[in-house]
Amino acid sequence: MTDSEIQSAILDMGRRARAASYALVKLTTEQKNAILHAMADELVACQDGILAANALDLSRAQQNGLSKAMIDRLTLDPKRLKAIADAVREVAALPDPVGELLSEWTRPNGLHIRKVRVPIGVIGIIFESRPNVTTDAASLCFKTGNATILRGGSEAIDSNRALAAALQAGGERAGLPADSIQLIPFTDRASVEHMAKMDQYLDLIIPRGGKGLIEKVVATARMPVIKHYDGVCHVYVHADADLDMAANIIINAKCQKPGVCNALETILVHRDVAASFYPLIGKRLAEAKVEVRGDDTALHHLGVPAKAATEEDWSTEYLDLILSAKTVSGLDEAIAHINRYGSHHTDSIITRDRAAAERFQHEIDSAVVLHNASTRFNDGGEFGFGAEIGISTDKLHARGPMGLAELCSYKYLVDGSGQVRG
Secondary structure (H helix, E strand, C coil), X not given: CCHHHHHHHHHHHHHHHHHHHHHHCCCCHHHHHHHHHHHHHHHHHCHHHHHHXXXXXXXXXXXXXXXXXXXXXXXXXXXXXXXXXXXXXHHHHCCCCCCCEEEEEECCCCCEEEEEEXXXXXXXXXXXXXXXXXXXXXXXXXXXXXXXXXXXXXXXHHHHHHXXXXXXXXXXXXXXXXXXXXXXXXXXXXXXXXXXXXXXXCCEEEEECCHHHHHHHHHHCCCCECCECCCCEEEEECCCCCHHHHHHHHHHHHHCCCCCCCCEEEEEEEHHHHHHHHXXXXXXXXXXXXXXXXXXXXXXXXXXXCEECCHHHHHCCCCCCEEEEEEECCHHHHHHHHHHHXXXXXXXXXXXXXXXXXXXXXHCCCCEEEECCCHHHCCCCCCCCCCCCCEECCCCCCCEECCCHHHEEEEEEEECCCCCCC
């Protein structure tokens, strides 16, 4: 397609999405939930077609030499597809935030003012490689009364087409307005730029992917952007830590699913426990086949083969079985290191000292700051939000796991009895 044809096609999708958004606000919660269940049923009914489409993506990924982690994120099977459908049903079970009364008051002149949640309108989602984002994004946006335009990566284009078609087809049979869920069917890079400039139709754009994609969207977008940047996540082992607990948390945070944004990338260890903790965690990491890149103290005490860390390691999101390790003099140095090298995503302190934990949680400038828990808990499902749209590293208007409430705006409803302003 030519650039002008791509632009014309995306503008037409925007026009149709805007019309759908006006129809969506008329749906009741009960109607929306029935539509979500119909979407989930259709995903299961279309299993063979969706898996066949996914097989095309997997074949192309292998030919293109994608990493094992990327291929795993791309892969669908009956179990994963059932989980995707179940996640849509879970969204139906969640409370509907639309119309929620946030606050109300009456002015001295008798005007009664209510602040209520409302849909944002039309949301554009740009994402890479993970087909489950198609269903998560569509179901969450729909539950909050938003029309959605999805633009997935080339790696998952066949899977995304099949999933989006099933969602729209199943939903329409239960009353979903036409064009509520649209997937851009081509992967030309120009489509990202045209979406980002379509402020007459898109109210918000959310890029999920690598830094290059996010920076391109931010540089060209004419509408608000909520960014989901890298996850350079830390665990700080404090001098008063339970060392066995610290080791268990680090192994979980690093190894349970290393290719995701809330996986651990750097451990910071207080120098007073370095000699006892490094051998303990070194053995566990070696058993898990994790490559360690450490400072001099870590290399001296780990007791297993490791590499010397470079300055670049402290700010690297590995998304792999690689972990950097640094020894620090105390809480001040740990906090300074995280605020300098981290990505303001997820960080955790392991300690029995509640005052140290509270100071760490107060001074670390990240979306989620944990005490005695794995970084892997920064997740919409684990927070009770159901499926999430992503984990925002922004501060406005959403931060951390984005569930239903974060896909809403608000407006003021004012009731009077004939008041005029003097």
